[in-house]
Amino acid sequence: MVKSKTRWKIEEVDQELALQLQQQLHISPLLAQLLVGRGIQTAEAAEKFLGGSLQDFYDPFLLDGMDAAVERIKRAIAHGEGILIYGDYDADGVTSTSIMIHTMRMAGATFQYYIPNRFTEGYGLNEGALVKAAESGFSVVITVDTGISAVKEAELAKELGLDLIITDHHEPPETLPDAYAVVNPKKPNCPYPFKMLAGAGVAFKFAHALLGDLPHHLLEIAAIGTIADLVSLVDENRLIAKLGLKALEHSVNPGVQALKKVCGIEGKVSAYHIGFGMGPRINATGRLETADRAVKMFITSNPEDAERYARELDDLNRERQELVEAIAAEAEQLVLAMPEEETNVLVVAKEGWNEGVIGIVASRLVEKFYRPAIVLSINSEHGKAKGSARSIAGFNMYEALTECADILPHYGGHPMAAGMTLAEGDVPELRHRLNELARKWLTADDYIPITKVDAVCRLSEATLETIEQLEKLAPFGLGNPSPKILIEGVEIADLRTIGKEQNHVKCQFRQDGVTLDGIGFKMADQAAELTLQDEANIVGELAVNEWNNQRRAQFILKDLAVPGLQVFDWRGTRNKSEKIKQLDGNAPARIVAFREKNRRQLEQHAGGWRTLHLEPNSATRQLVLYDLPHSYQELEEALGAQPELERLYCLFDEEPNTLPSLPSREQFKEVYKTVYHHKTLGHNDIPLLAQAKKLTPSAVLFILEVFRDLGFLNRDEQSYQLAEAKEKRDLTESIVYQRQKEALELETELLYSSYQSLRAFLKRFTLQDAPVKEKIYHGF
Structure with a gap:
């Protein structure tokens, strides 16, 4: 038995609706299931989801406040007033700022842009920047990807004579800033039909409203910000991402071209390229320094400057990666040294950790230990700790921090991620309280990751044609994840480790005469738990593997389970002692030697095998059959006493039978x-x-x-x-005749049979074989 690493939660799908979509749209049953599972229930909605065009964009003036914002900017442009674009330092903020700069250029505005420094100014609109803007002669400040919580700052802007226009997408507070205009689809009573735009999406809508036409050339930048900000890729976000990715393939923007080059992106661009290539490089600037270079890269018309900025972003990203690796290693060591009662929620802190990357480190801890995690950077000079939190399903981090509000002067976020500041001396108390909350809120199952399974199918359904249809569901991301497929009862027909460090698994699955290639990245540790011809349930993603201009169906393995008993064929092993030692350190195992001579020899070695024991009839999950039993009854007694047996290792250190066959x-x-x-x-x-x-x-x-x-x-x-x-x-x-006949039959079944025959034969002797088997020995 191999247990899955995660809990599989299978999506319930209305099969009647799926059948209707399949017939109406002439699509595969699998694609129809996936559409229904994503809440798409009509042919019209499915066609819009799978297609999508420029005509599907909503009217930007449906955003409450857009009329006033556009009117004020047009008036400022007409009178030559100075406009300050106020952005943010993450990828969404950088792309939002860049979109607004391109927009103001096209509109003929007099403007400058400003992005605060993460380390000296912190997040959001700040009073010092507003004062400086007023002193510099600006009359209008327009924010992008920030400002919705800037109540005090809006009051100051009024006092300074600044007209403040806020464009944002974050959750609004109970009291909105008293600004000249507030454009946010989440604003109360805003009639805009889609609420989940990213900051770059809101900026893109503003550009559309101000310029009068949809700005096609800005779609690519809007797509980068939308995907990098991890907003839900549905509705208009999906449209921005899908059309923007297509535009990225043929971009003429020097900055975009340079960024693609340093990321090694050629040809088709996917959401993966942005999420793991472009996004991290853009974010690296704001995490380690200021975000200016990323903005300059997107807005320059000089290819040489663009390439220089892109290389600098690439260098900063490598520096960021090294920094994350170093801090993550330190954080993991702190976790491993913690007493058990402090490991329900991981709270680690250290002097001097870079505040710009602690959120990434918190995510690493969650990924490695699957526990809610908070990583804090200590500033002993000020006696403060600043941290980032990431959580798991079932533990609402924002609610947990609210329970600790008396020791958290500043905190904010949502159920899965948050940030906070507290006194250095309160860190142990925060750790204690959060662990107590976890003990109340979480069960043992909550500490096992969940894999959402979107559909179940047979191996025969995983054809190249079906997979090509599934590609129409892209781009994938939050709200529209790459479909996870469960295929039950497949035979493992081939299995080997690959890669420079031999940490990946290459495999082949077989079912009803159909085969499918598979690959499991970083799953080599599970290869040792498997054996060829195991019958497994597999969860993963269907993809097309392109090699030498050939396209083949492939299964990207994410998790697997082998239900019931596994039989490992170790027959013919030369160094049996070394083979047995491979089990040392795993779940405790029992070793059975039926012959007295072997039992005595094994007793001399058993001290070196700390997990192995020689009692044949004691219960275990792993059992090693060292030599051949003399009779069916011996085999029955060894296996029948194992109600929870999961793995059976067959060494069969045979003593040659004195008779190769019965005399005639x-x-x-x-x-x-x-x-x-x-x-x-x-x-x-x-x-x-x-x-x-x-x-x-x-x-x-x-x-x-x-x-x-x-x-x-x-x-x-x-x-x-x-x-x-x-x-x-x-x-x-004659009993002598019968025993010899039985011994020869056992020798044939156990030593000379195929693996499939051996497995089937042994399963007849285990308690897992239901109904309980008939005794096939003669009972002497």
């Missing part, structure tokens, strides 16, 4: 005739008789013992003698 009835007759004629046969004469009858001495001895067992012969220390005449008896009435 004719050979029995020939030996008996000789004894009958001479009335006695000395033990020393057995080799001569064997030579004369073309038998082995052991075969002659076996025949003599069968006759003695049947009462036809007597035996003493010197010889076998003819017994008094008795009634005729069949050879099969």
